[in-house]
Amino acid sequence: MCGIIGILSQKTDAPDQVVEALKKLEYRGYDSWGVAIGGKYIKLQKNIGKISQAVLVNDTTGNLAIGHTRWATHGGVTQINAHPHTDCLEKIAVVHNGIIENFQELKKDLENFGHKFLSQTDTEVIPHLIEEELRTEEDFKTALVKSVAKLKGSYAFVLIRANSNELWAVANGCPLVVGQSENQLIISSDILACKTKKVIYIPEETLIHIADEIEFSNLETGKPKNLKWEENKVENHEITPGKFKHFLEKEIYEQPEIIKKISQMDVREVETNAALIRHSFGTFFVACGTSYHAALAGEYLFSQIAKMHINLISAGEFANFRHFITDKTLLFPLSQSGETADVLEAAKVAVKCRAKILSLVNNPNSTLARLSDVVMVTPAGPEIAVLSTKAYTSQIAILYLLANAVAGDFAKAQCDLENLSEMLKTIFENESVEKLKKLAKKIKNATSLFTIGRGLNYAVALEAALKIKEVSYIHAEGFAGADLKHGPIALIEKDVPCIVLVSNDENKEEILSNAMEVRARGGFIIGVAPENNEIFDYHIKVPDFAELSSIINIVPMQLLSYYLAIARECDPDKPRNLAKSVTVK
Numbered sequence: 001m002c003g004i005i006g007i008l009s010q011k012t013d014a015p016d017q018v019v020e021a022l023k024k025l026e027y028r029g030y031d032s033w034g035v036a037i038g039g040k041y042i043k044l045q046k047n048i049g050k051i052s053q054a055v056l057v058n059d060t061t062g063n064l065a066i067g068h069t070r071w072a073t074h075g076g077v078t079q080i081n082a083h084p085h086t087d088c089l090e091k092i093a094v095v096h097n098g099i100i101e102n103f104q105e106l107k108k109d110l111e112n113f114g115h116k117f118l119s120q121t122d123t124e125v126i127p128h129l130i131e132e133e134l135r136t137e138e139d140f141k142t143a144l145v146k147s148v149a150k151l152k153g154s155y156a157f158v159l160i161r162a163n164s165n166e167l168w169a170v171a172n173g174c175p176l177v178v179g180q181s182e183n184q185l186i187i188s189s190d191i192l193a194c195k196t197k198k199v200i201y202i203p204e205e206t207l208i209h210i211a212d213e214i215e216f217s218n219l220e221t222g223k224p225k226n227l228k229w230e231e232n233k234v235e236n237h238e239i240t241p242g243k244f245k246h247f248l249e250k251e252i253y254e255q256p257e258i259i260k261k262i263s264q265m266d267v268r269e270v271e272t273n274a275a276l277i278r279h280s281f282g283t284f285f286v287a288c289g290t291s292y293h294a295a296l297a298g299e300y301l302f303s304q305i306a307k308m309h310i311n312l313i314s315a316g317e318f319a320n321f322r323h324f325i326t327d328k329t330l331l332f333p334l335s336q337s338g339e340t341a342d343v344l345e346a347a348k349v350a351v352k353c354r355a356k357i358l359s360l361v362n363n364p365n366s367t368l369a370r371l372s373d374v375v376m377v378t379p380a381g382p383e384i385a386v387l388s389t390k391a392y393t394s395q396i397a398i399l400y401l402l403a404n405a406v407a408g409d410f411a412k413a414q415c416d417l418e419n420l421s422e423m424l425k426t427i428f429e430n431e432s433v434e435k436l437k438k439l440a441k442k443i444k445n446a447t448s449l450f451t452i453g454r455g456l457n458y459a460v461a462l463e464a465a466l467k468i469k470e471v472s473y474i475h476a477e478g479f480a481g482a483d484l485k486h487g488p489i490a491l492i493e494k495d496v497p498c499i500v501l502v503s504n505d506e507n508k509e510e511i512l513s514n515a516m517e518v519r520a521r522g523g524f525i526i527g528v529a530p531e532n533n534e535i536f537d538y539h540i541k542v543p544d545f546a547e548l549s550s551i552i553n554i555v556p557m558q559l560l561s562y563y564l565a566i567a568r569e570c571d572p573d574k575p576r577n578l579a580k581s582v583t584v585k
């Protein structure tokens with residue numbers, strides 16, 4: 001995780017530009033931020049908390065600066081652990097994304113050589129290693145390469161040196177992109193920080209040197225790499241929550257329009273990719289978190305509609321199943337960001353096994369998109385709130401189109417999604433929203449909460465629990481209705497809220513029985529269903545469309561999560577401990 005940026009400018013505004021860029025990178029982590037300004041001496045500024053409120057103090061001019069926004073991995077959220085980190089003499093400053101796996105042994109060795117460490121981070125070994133190499137090696141590039149050869153893990157870092165007008169960077173398993181404009185050269189972990197027209201996405205194992213010219217070389221062999229500039233296709237307009245108070249609320253409300261767009265997707269694209277799935281010898285969904293829940297919904301949709309079994313594996317576990325992957329396998333990763341480390345790792349395993357990759361991403365410029373043979377893009381637009389909402393429902397809608405296309409019924413699916421788009425609007429009607437707000441106030445002090453569903457509503461149960469816990473910090477767990485009685489029901493006592501997801505499908509009677517079992521033990525039953533039922537203590541009415549319940553039923557749960565966050569005075573857009581893009585394994 002973490003966002004990194006380095007700017008070499010012809011003007012003296014590099015530090016301010018770095019802070020502006022960090023605001024765009026904040027979604028990668030917001031535990032702390034820091035800037036190092038180049039010059040005769042390196043000037044450092046670090047702070048815990050969000051970059052959105054950041055201002056640089058004292059002399060902040062300079063044409064060279066690097067910056068960092070942190071998601072803590074090694075060491076607590078403290079000012080000392082904030083990047084940039086330096087060597088003993090503060091002559092080298094480093095910002096880093098990723099993990100140095102062998103930092104403990106390196107640190108021990110360096111301490112034995114007399115190096116003094118200030119932080120608990122893995123990053124700090126980098127400047128000290130280079131400092132150590134420079135004792136016997138005059139050439140900085142050689143010292144840097146020798147230091148990097150000692151590092152294990154996946155990482156990218158950018159560094160500056162005192163008294164030197166240049167940026168150095170290394171990409172080794174974490175993304176970096178270089179941008180060039182008339183006045184500036186930029187290097188960052190994310191294209192969003194590059195407002196330039198021309199960019200280069202840096203391949204792995206690359207050493208980058210930015211001075212008057214930019215040089216790329218292979219980390220191991222030192223041989224020059226000839227990388228080509230390409231047009232920056234990312235629209236860089238300012239993104240605001242508009243009439244809404246928070247991005248989360250805005251993005252939840254955008255869903256009917258996005259579903260409508262998906263209903264109009266190009267038939268050839270969907271049918272060609274449906275054919276890929278139909279003809280593969282084994283398709284594997286891999287994803288994490290919310291995208292995993294979308295894939296779970298997809299597994300049910302393909303089973304019910306296309307009568308096809310798709311394997312579903314949590315991306316971080318995929319390597320354990322590599323023995324089943326051949327050149328006839330289709331890997332189907334789902335990822336909003338396209339930068340999730342676990343998903344990228346699964347894709348790399350698939351590449352090694354020469355399997356084909358068809359990915360579904362919300363960011364067409366992502367690393368995953370570039371690793372894939374075929375890319376489908378969810379037309380959800382940038383998702384800014386850390387909680388995934390509109391990307392999730394878009395993923396499911398596209399899986400619905402694909403499953404129906406495999407079954408030869410694409411036109412029906414298009415029509416269903418168009419109807420769904422209208423139906424979703426009723427969830428946003430005043431009366432329904434007020435009922436959700438009232439419910440949030442009623443249950444806001446719960447210490448534990450459960451969600452249950454069967455069939456397509458199983459994925460909804462898992463996703464609803466995830467949404468509630470990540471934004472309101474209420475302990476919430478989702479279960480398949482049948483599983484509650486195998487242990488978790490021990491946790492039900494008087495007034496514990498249990499959200500029961502009900503659709504008019506073959507699972508209806510059984511999920512209502514499960515709800516009764518909870519009620520019999522004093523649980524407070526919140527029914528999300530087209531019709532009220534005497535078992536419910538509280539009813540959230542939803543449109544009646546069982547085949548698309550995975551989308552319909554999650555929308556009021558997203559809204560409930562938002563209102564719970566408001567009622568509990570939590571930040572709906574940037575919940576504690578989270579980051580939008582999870583770029584570490």
Ligand code: F6R
Binds near residue numbers: 290291335337581582
């Ligand atoms: C939850 C959430 C995370 C992500 C997960 C995967 O609201 O956002 O669980 O879904 O980290 O991220 P992507 O989809 O970017 O691979």
